[in-house]
Every structure is written in C-alpha cells, then in structure tokens.
Amino acid sequence: MQLTIRNLSKTYPNGVKALDDVSLDIPTGMYGLLGPNGAGKSTLMRTLATLQEADSGTAFLDEIDVLQQKDEVRRLLGYLPQEFGVYARISAQKMLDHLAVLKGFSNNRERKEMVDALLQRVNLWDHKKKAVSSYSGGMRQRFGIAQALLGDPKLIIVDEPTAGLDPGERNRFYNLLSEIGENVIVILSTHIVEDVRELCSNMAIIHQGRVQYQGEPHAATSALDGKVWRKSISKAEILDYQNRFHVISNKLVAGKPIIHILNDENPGDGFVATSPDLEDVFFSKILG
Ligand code: ADP
Numbered sequence: 001m002q003l004t005i006r007n008l009s010k011t012y013p014n015g016v017k018a019l020d021d022v023s024l025d026i027p028t029g030m031y032g033l034l035g036p037n038g039a040g041k042s043t044l045m046r047t048l049a050t051l052q053e054a055d056s057g058t059a060f061l062d063e064i065d066v067l068q069q070k071d072e073v074r075r076l077l078g079y080l081p082q083e084f085g086v087y088a089r090i091s092a093q094k095m096l097d098h099l100a101v102l103k104g105f106s107n108n109r110e111r112k113e114m115v116d117a118l119l120q121r122v123n124l125w126d127h128k129k130k131a132v133s134s135y136s137g138g139m140r141q142r143f144g145i146a147q148a149l150l151g152d153p154k155l156i157i158v159d160e161p162t163a164g165l166d167p168g169e170r171n172r173f174y175n176l177l178s179e180i181g182e183n184v185i186v187i188l189s190t191h192i193v194e195d196v197r198e199l200c201s202n203m204a205i206i207h208q209g210r211v212q213y214q215g216e217p218h219a220a221t222s223a224l225d226g227k228v229w230r231k232s233i234s235k236a237e238i239l240d241y242q243n244r245f246h247v248i249s250n251k252l253v254a255g256k257p258i259i260h261i262l263n264d265e266n267p268g269d270g271f272v273a274t275s276p277d278l279e280d281v282f283f284s285k286i287l288g
Helices: 041-048 068-077 094-101 108-120 137-148 167-179 192-200 218-224 235-242 277-287
Strands: 001-012 018-029 029-034 056-061 077-080 153-160 185-190 202-208 210-215 226-234 246-253 256-262
Touching: 001 185, 018 029, 018 056, 018 185, 018 210, 029 192, 041 153, 068 077, 068 094, 077 137, 094 108, 094 137, 094 192, 094 218, 108 137, 137 153, 137 167, 167 185, 167 192, 185 192, 192 246, 192 277, 202 218, 202 277, 210 218, 210 277, 218 277, 235 246, 235 256, 246 277, 256 277
Parallel strands: 029 185, 029 202, 077 153, 153 185
Antiparallel strands: 001 018, 001 056, 202 210, 226 256, 246 256
16 A cells, blocks of 8 residues: 655645645555644645645545545544544543444444454553543543544554653553554654654655655665764853854753754864764754
8 A cells, every 4th residue: 555645735825835745655654754843744644634625736545536535535544633632521432432433333243342452452441431531641642543543444644643742651652553554554743753763664854844855764864974963062152053053953961052063074173973863864854
C-alpha cells in the first residue's frame, strides 16, 4: 500500500496558506510528519482523513482517490485527531463499543470480541470499567489509539499524539505505536523530533505549508555530516553568535547554553565538530 500526495494546496479564507504544493510518497510503516506548530500538519491530516477539502492537488491510496472517494477512504481509515474530545463519563469499554456501533459493527458478539481485544492491546483492560473522563493523559491517548484501530484500518493517522505526555507515558505510547502492523500506513504528525527518531522509518519535515525534506531520518542527518559545530558559550554572547554564525540550536546544559551552528568548514573560534542529529536537521530546515 502506498499513499501518493501530489501538489496539495490549501489557503484558508483568512489568507493563511496552510499547504503550499505538498507532494509526498508515503509507504507502509511508520511515517513521521515533523514540523513546528502552525506548519500545516493538522491541515494535511484532516484533508487525508476526508474531513476538509483542499483547494488543489491529489492524494491516492493505491487506486483510491482520497479526495473524491471519501466513503472508501473512511472504511480503511483510523484517525486520532489532535483534539480528541471524547472524555466521556461512561466507561472505556462502553464508549469503545458505542464508537464501534457508529463505525457500523452491528453483530454484538463480534463487536464485543473486537472491543475487548483492543482494550487488552492498548493495556487498558484493567481500567476498562473506569470513565474515560477519569483517565490520565497517557491513558486517554491509548484509548484514542484503540478507537483509531477499530475495524482493522489500513491507513492510520495520529495527530500530535505525544504532546503533553510525561516521559513514562510517552514511552508506553511509543511501544504501542511500534506494535501496529508493518503492513499498514501510520502517519504520525508531531513537532517532537524524538517521536520521529524513535519510531519512524520514513519522514518529512514541513514548515510554512511546504515540504522541506522527505526521506529516511538517517539520510537526513548524513547530509549534514561534517557541517555541524558545537560550542559552549555564555548567555550574554548568544545574540553576537547569532549575528556571526548560522545558529541552528541553542540548548541549556547545566545552565550554560550550548549552540550548534551550520558551517561548511571548521569555523575555528573554539567550535568543535559534532555529529548531526535529527534535531539539527529539523532546525536547519525550519530556520532556512
Ligand atoms: P500544525 O498542525 O502544523 O500546527 P495547522 O494545519 O493547524 O498546523 O495550521 C497551519 C496554519 O493554518 C496555521 O497558521 C494556522 O493558524 C492556520 N489555520 C489552521 N486552521 C485554520 C482555520 N480553520 N482557519 C484559518 N486558519 C487556520
């Protein structure tokens, strides 16, 4: 299965160009769509999930025209939106059963088997009688994945699923996502570089509605080999360095800023070579 997106554009009525000629080839497996807030990720996810229209362009899931054959797409789609507002007071088990009814599963026995299997799969079996509204952030996201997996979807879209999770919850969520079959397409939209590093075999970086990079994460970093340099400086010096160099990141380590710069040759000035990571790629792309 392959999702082929060509020249997708979308401008909102307020003039914001959220998607600007986006073309992507998305194979099976976990695909990371990495971009800062406002990059256009949700717009792209909602368009692929048949929830909003593009102005122009095409998207094909194998032979299915995603923008036209919406019912066909919905039958194959599992979607966890950024704002998953189903924090019902009823139990997780009842809620999931209800969502399965809405998805068209009318056989009671089959539906119960599917719901119970999913609750076990996302590790909520012991909490199935509790109201979803009483769940922690991580449990809600796992419930969100359970509802996205109803009906064995072939295209799974999860929009910013790890935002707001603590490190333990994020790890549990990673494990769950990585167990989803290899023969389905999972698109994971995120502004967290670590999400993509941990999970994705292919990725794109999107910024201001445009695709800045697409390919394998390790290929992205190897393109920067020998070009990233690091130096520990004082806070007062940051502006000066930003004026003199192409600073791509600025991290505090033990209270002192460590900057990474992009430079084809050794800049001297006390900088040392450092091996590029995905974060360097991300910031070098979005900072131009
Ligand atoms: P992301 O998911 O990467 O944060 P979005 O797709 O939500 O990005 O937003 C892309 C841009 O489009 C942002 O500038 C956002 O403010 C704008 N935008 C999103 N939805 C709407 C809308 N319904 N009306 C107008 N502007 C919107």
